[in-house]
Amino acid sequence: MKLLMIEDNKSVSEMMSMFFQKEQWEATFAYNGDEAVEIFKEQPKAWDIITLDLNLPGKDGMEVAKEIREISQTVPIIMLTARDSESDQVLGLEYADEYVTKPFSPITLIARIKALYRRLGLQEEKSDGQVSSDKKFDVQTKNFKLSSATREAYLLDQEIPDLTPKEFDLLKALSGKPKQVFTREQLLQQVWGYDYFGDERTVDAHIKKLRHKVEQVGPQIIQTVWGVGYKFDDSDVQNQ
Structure with a gap:
């Protein structure tokens, strides 16, 4: 595994370096926001996972995460921060896939x-945007297909582009049970896990971005059930 750790506290970086070496992972360290963005820009496809401190000199962690997401929608980001307010978690998870509060072991x-x-089942092979005939799909309807093995989803045989890990997990949870209504709390538990104590607005923020990507390839398949939550329904999708 190749990691980029963005952390201004060199003691933390040195400590984690020993643990990364024990796991035989290759780690690169950036100590401020500006340096981190430059390192990422040089090789945006090189990194398997990024750990990102929220409090950084220069560009702060939120700015760094935003710039990274402008380059790559799919690179997994774990945000590290001493902040523990719900609003900070919601803002952080606009861009990150996990949120670890300092101090951590x-x-x-x-x-x-x-x-x-x-969980991501990270793959080296890149998709060309079209459905391969030999792919195996966990979810398959007349109009929609989803593969956990390749972390790809297709609507009307077109790949839904640049899904972040959390967006894919949300789509998988919803599409796995078409027309079933999920509350925000249920989606938080299924997608973020039992140990996540975030705000339900986190779900709304990710659904909004997911819908935007769906609409790049076809009609909307994520429906709002007012006062309850969300559901997946592609029964009215028509080939265009």
């Missing part, structure tokens, strides 16, 4: 990195 961070890596 190195073993905990290693476990979260491994869990995220396994």
Whole structure:
């Protein structure tokens, strides 16, 4: 695994470096926001996972995350921060896939990195945007297909572009049970996990971005059920 750790506290970086070496992971360290963005820009496809401190000199972590997401919608980001307010978590998860509050134990961070890596099933092969005939799909309807193995989703045989890990997980949760209504709390538990104590607005923020990407390839398949939550429904989709 190749990691980019963006952390201004060199003691934390040195400590984590020892743990990364033990796991035989290759880690690069950036100590301020400006340096981090430059490193990422040089090789945006090189990184398997990024850990990002929210409090940084120069560009802060939120600015760095935003600039990284402008370059790559899919690189996994774990945000590290001493802040613990719900509003900070909601803002951070606009861009990040996981949120770890400082102080944290190195073993905990290693476990979260491994869990995220396994969940994503990171693939070296890149998609050309079209459905391959030999793909295996976890969800398949007349108009929609989703593969956990490749982390790809297709509507009307066109790939929904640049899905972040959390957007893919949301789409998988919803499409796995078409027309079933999920509350925001249920989606938080399924997608973010039992140990996430975030705000339900996090779900709304990710759904908004997911819908925008869906609409780039076809009609909207994520429906709002007012006063309750969201559901997946592609029954009215027509080939265009």
